[in-house]
Amino acid sequence: MLAQTQYRLSAADLEVVLAMARTGTLAAAGERLGVDASTVFRAVQRIERGLGQRLFARSRTGYLANELALSLAERAEQVEAALESARTVVNAAPDQVSGTVRITTTDTILVGLVAPALQALHAVHPNLAYDLRASNELASLTRRDADIAVRATRRPPQHLVGKHLGSIRVGLYAGQGSGMTLADVEAGRTPWLAIDDAIPDHPSVAWRKRHFPKAMPTYFLNSLQIVAEMVAMGMGVGILPLLMGRACPDLMLLRDLHDANQSELWLLTHPESRHLRRVAVVYGHLAQTLRLP
Structure with missing residues (x-):
């Protein structure tokens, strides 16, 4: 057990937690911070002792941030953004x-x-x-x-x-006037537009192969922007970021893919x-x- 004390987190502490949460290793965090790995190790130990609880789970592959560490990292990002904004104000004047x-x-x-x-x-x-x-x-x-x-x-x-x-977040889309429905997709009656070769690790590729393993895309493209335009033309269905769908009135959301790896x-x-x-x-x-x- 770590002893609980009245510990006051500093901006430097938050910077260490953020670096560790982002990289997951002492060496990589040290590179970001401009110090060696042993310095980061001692800093993490000091912070955890001060807080009275662990921030990272240790393993052979590195350090995994727990819920508290992620919460602190989120606030550290806010501090980082505020500093960048302050530098912008200084640099921009006069x-x-x-x-x-x-x-x-x-x-x-x-x-x-x-x-x-x-x-x-x-x-x-x-x-x-x-x-x-x-x-x-x-x-x-x-x-x-x-x-x-x-x-x-x-x-x-x-x-x-x-x-x-x-x-x-991503969703499954069809053209607004295409008449295509989710039932048509599930029955295999709609062409697919896909980006498998261009972005093979995109969430859309894994989701389609998991839920529609027999579906063979009709059109392969190297641009989500072009996928969106062709879907809007009514040429088939495609998986697109929700930010694109909301910006284009010619796209119709058939399903919000909450289960896709975002x-x-x-x-x-x-x-x-x-x-x-x-x-x-x-x-x-x-x-x-x-x-x-």
């Missing part, structure tokens, strides 16, 4: 920020979330320009192929820093890039404004 910020994301997230946020930022910083790259591949932030990434992933690369934006959306940057003025402004704005429906 002069206008200028330069080009390279952002990599998927076409779905770009159209549904990132573009509207950048449109609002342009009114405040009209001298900023954006190099937007829509791809299913994560550009290397380490090689500076991009400054900021907005990506769906369950475990972001350990050498990056970022903010967890929430879970991407992707987690992350806003990511390199530790050295986020302090560049132009990157800090854009990162801070996205951290404050990007919200999943």
